[in-house]
Amino acid sequence: MNELTPLAAFWLIAIPLISTPLIYLAGRLQVSLAAGTGMGGGRKLVTANGQVVVATTSATPRTPAPDVARWLGLMALAATWAPFIGATRDLIANGPAKFGLESIALRFDGLSLLLALLALGLGTLVMLFSGQGVSGAAGTEKYYTLLVAMVGLMIGLACAGDIFNLWIWFEGMAVASYLLVGFHHEEPAALEASVKYLVQSAAGSVLVLLSIALILAQTGTLNLEEIRNTAHTTPGLLAAGALLMMGFGVKGALVPLHTWLPDAHAQAPSGISAMLSGVVVMAGIIAILRSLAALAGVTPSWGSLLIGFGVLNIAFGNLMALRQTQVKRLLAYSTLSHIGYILLGVGIGVAYGQPAGTQGGLFHMLTHGVMKGLAFLAAGAFLYGLQPLFESDRGKLTQRSDAAHASPLLISDLAGAAQRYPLVAFTLSLALLGLGGLPPLAGFMSKWQIFVAGFATQNPVVGGLVIFAALNSVLSLAYYMPLVNMLYRQAPSKLVEHGRAIPLTMLLPLGLLAVTIVAIGIWPGLVYWLIEPAGRVLLASFGG
Amino acid sequence: MSSILLVAGILVCAVQAIRATRLLVAALWLAGTSGLLAILLYMLGAHEVAVVELSVGAGLVTVLFVFAIGIAGEEAMDAHGLLPTPLATGLAILPLLLLGWLILPVNSTGYLAGFTAGTADFSNVLWQQRGLDVLVQIVLIFAGVVAVLGLLAEVPAGAREDKVSPAEGVRVPSNKDLLSGTTILFAPEIRNQQAEIPGDHIAEPEQAVEEAHR
């Protein structure tokens, strides 16, 4: 940190990470104090002789005690915005900033900016949103701590310029997210999702390590730029590239490696689903791109491979989503197909040197983060509103045979939800329509740019793939639309009629994201300061 | 020559760890793998890591496994997996062959192209050159600890307790029944709970579960 310029970028990473112990300790302190005075709300109490007594008030509405950990977390993330703005200014004024410790390089460039914005933006909103959503569960302070840690680690990951350092950021992010996915660990389904997530991530991370070893053995360096300069075509580096792609691809949910995703997205608390889908998966893709870019000189086929996975993801995600009955599972599979669009765009950009491709792919990464974040948060709001009924009255109200089991939000549960929850329903439909690629919403614009890139190659095969992608976009309407339709049914479901009100802290993030979707859709130039440098950096790093 | 023997030993231990039907035995074979690996690492010149591998890999991790097995109990494992064995074998070997084809053998053209041995000593490399890794690792450890605390913490009692597990029809033991060693180690809020280290459960896993129910 010799120069002054990267100071902002440094604090951008440091603030969330430094604040995590504080958040945790403050949260623990509050829990202990509450336990001492018997004000633990729905939480477990520990009496003097160590007997664990579980408060039975969990069914009744909790008195809204201010949650210290949550407010501290929110403050930490809010404080992070200051260095973010500073770093953005630096980036625009002076170009990419390089900093780091000794031999480990960090680099704050357009791509870092994009991922940092996604992580910080969605993280802040999720933090705001999570207040009531996770209350009543044990260990909320751990939830907030890990959420902030995850945001910090992802920003760090975005800046990593050293391949092993990239891995450790990545692993840190993964460790932080295991508990978050299985946060409702009193439910077997949540545990199941978390287990799958952990085992598959860990297997993938080993593949990455093997690849790092191969790269180190053959190039003698871990710095991404130096690797790029020394790497030439050897079979060993080809293997390294494949291992990288598959290793990070687990988290990036490339199709045969995706199997953890629907479970994790569906079972995690909704805020975490939003983070997973909007940022964590994207961090995986950024990691693939960053590290593969270092091997750009090894073979020209990285771009084609990305296109291939993109097409596979699009088709598979769409077909899988078509028959889903659970809202969050449907959204999870739609994430798969949107990853496909991102990969397609980036792949076209890399393979054919199309700036529109990388920019379109990254643009879609941004819009997808906003739209899917909104969709999951809206689903979370519905879950919050209807959840008490799942547990108590669902059997009575809906005659569902699986009333006793863990309670997924079914599409049919949302019948007529627009009457009881007009704002949430409206924002959810906006998100879904945007995901379906209907103008004038954000999703259309980013998809369009990817398609432009495909046609600009003037290659009939790529053109055909683009048409195939567009075809799938049409197909996706066949599952988004019934959901939208369900929201506006005229005869509301019994569940909806008895749902409880949604607090303002939940509605606020929904509203903000919805406005963003419309704004980007009407005026895509709004985010070009962000997309253009990111796409340029990515293309340049692949030597395009 | 000795390295060939060592690698063979490592692989044998690893295979045994996978073939073992009892968890504890598998954990011990893993420790064996670790120990042999430590020797191999030492031979490759990685003296410090060899020590760490011996203490953490063969020591701490094994303790953790034994501990976890103690809590969770041995479980009679189904000998045959969910996948057809030929498929699993094929899927394990196929990438291996391809990888081997691509990266073996190490020869002087692809590798070692004029690298000079680094002059810095190990602690310098670890703490200064790779200092950022260590910092991030601290965050990682912190996150891991918080995650473990969270996972092992008790949850509020609710309607979900004591319900029938959908998969097995087994009655799920409630939280209070299963309070045990690890919980006490990792969950500070119940630290002064009377401990009952289930050492004897290892021998009789089924009995342990039975006890847990009571």
Next chain:
Amino acid sequence: MPSIDLTTILTLLTVGFLWIGAVAVLWAGDGRRQMQNLLAAGFAVAAGLAALGLLPLATGQAVVRIAMGSFFGDFTFVPDGLGVFLAAVATVVGSLAVIFSIDYMHEEAQLGRYYALVLFFIGAMAGLVLAGNLLLLFLFWEMVAFCSYALISFHNDDPKAVAGGIKALVITQLGGLGLLAGVLTAYATLGNYQVEYFLANAHTVPPAALAVIAFGFLIAAAAKSAQVPFHTWLPDAMEAPTPVSALIHAATMVNAGVYLLARFYPAFADVPGWRTAVMTVGVLSALLAAGLALMATDLKRVLAYSTISQLGYMVYAVGVGAIFASQFHLLSHAVFKALLFLGAGAVIHLVGTRDMQQMGGLGRQMPFVRNVFVIGALALAGIPILNGFWSKELILEAGFAGGPFAAYVIMLAVAGLTALYTFRTVWLVFFGPPGADSPSRERNPAAGDAPPAMRVALGTLVLGTFVTWLLAGPFGNLLEIGIKGPAFGHVSSTLRVVEEVLAAPTTLIALIVVSLGLAVWYWRAKLPANATASGAAGFRAWFARDGGFEGLNHAIAGLIQGSSEALRTTQTGQLNWNIVGIAGGLAIVLAILALGA
């Protein structure tokens, strides 16, 4: 330049009034129905007036230009003759449908959603025809599709309505892929989205690319205008509230396809095979739909098939190069089809069923509706003086002169078929013996005629049916504005049109065929029984299957659903199988790299 300024303002207002109105209606909330009625009708009429005001101001210049950044180009609006004309049709007919809705929808819940979508729909259509940028055109194209979907499945508790809506959406969007490919190809080859630029430079586009664009646009137009083989969505769209059907058929949705073909005809006319393809689509649609209309017993379905058939005429006209005739028929069709639909809506509103076999003898009960419906039907059948006659004659004449003879003969026969099914419909609904279990009398013994707001809408349209053909001359001049090239047919005065039509021998032939159709219906009982029975049986069997297109739809949908269901078994949920993905994926990527590099 004040006139340019006024043009700009009116162009923006034509779309803006509708969208502001949509927001305003939503804002008013479902609690204040009267307010919603007022707002919706007010904004719709205002937009209609703005569009009418735009008619004399039409210009080929872009009046609004918004820079959207790289890859998106400048969004422009060009209110040229063709665009302004269609915007006027959309907004005027649209505002009449909105007025009609005041009575028709007075018992419905969620009125806010209804009006907002209707206004958004009309606005999107107006934007579509005024757009001067290919991407903007595509944007509006998609918006129209979405609104149509949302309105068709407005009664979303009814699974048929939902299915019909999704079918309409998916099929038109599939066609939209053609537009997508076309626009992207145009942009990739020319580097510019402006329609004007494209039309001027189409000859520089490589022939293969131009063919992609031309046929892509044709696919899109066929899907939007419900032409063979994409026509199956339109009959199912009849689940929509009737004013919405009127909108889709007369004012907004289906016209977009014909508009697209007409707009880009100058660029595509020389693409080999394109005109033949367009004609084929038109002829097949006209014939197939006329046959289907003859078989249908659902009043709205008959009208839907007749729309497909009439659109077939328009597409055919574009194919033979008679853009003026095509657009003129579009105008006539918009007026009389809106009239027919709204009339049918009044009937259905009263009777509570759409099955014509349960109607019959309604004429005495609702003379006003009967009269206006008959007028509309006569226009559809092509009886002289009414507007449908003139425009259809123009098309047939152009087809005789400029197209293959076989196509002309078929279109002539379709004219007869049109008369036949039209009179069958009128007879069954208003004059025939009441159906066996006609609910009309029992349910609504005191049911009166159409209520006042409905009468306003219907009356205006009846007037239009009588007079729009008089505007042929001004209309011809209007179409010339801003359009380069000779394709549009040099029509300068109504008198010339009249002379031309009356003098042409084809008119007489057509009239004879039409009366033949009439006669077949009139003496249907006296035809040899065997002939009708056997002829009808084969006919019926073929048309009952909708020429197999419906089956094709089902097959494709079934295939997709089946593969989806089959794929779901890959998500076993078992951790070990999940690892298979990792190991297998690694093996495949390694193999690709090892073998390919």
Next chain:
Amino acid sequence: MNLAPLNVALVGVLGLLGIGMYGLLMTRNLIKTVIVLQILVKAAVLALVMAGSAAGQIHLGQSLALTVIVADTIVAVVGLALAIQVRRRCGTLDVQALATLRR
């Protein structure tokens, strides 16, 4: 430097990787799955040291290996904690019982 030990080590890495993959594919017990993950980590550790050695930067390789050992021990601990919770909630460690989320 003599290349033979490196080649042998590389064979060891591949062997461990293959055994680990096979283990992940066949193991039905969750705790054992974590054991198998540890075997995979051994492969990674060995590979990193080997790479450091091959690149003439054995200390760099050691440093990476050390980090990996620590990080993956944490992962193993989290995995074991999950396994213990699974045992509590589902009464079994069998992966088969954890296949309720599917399709």
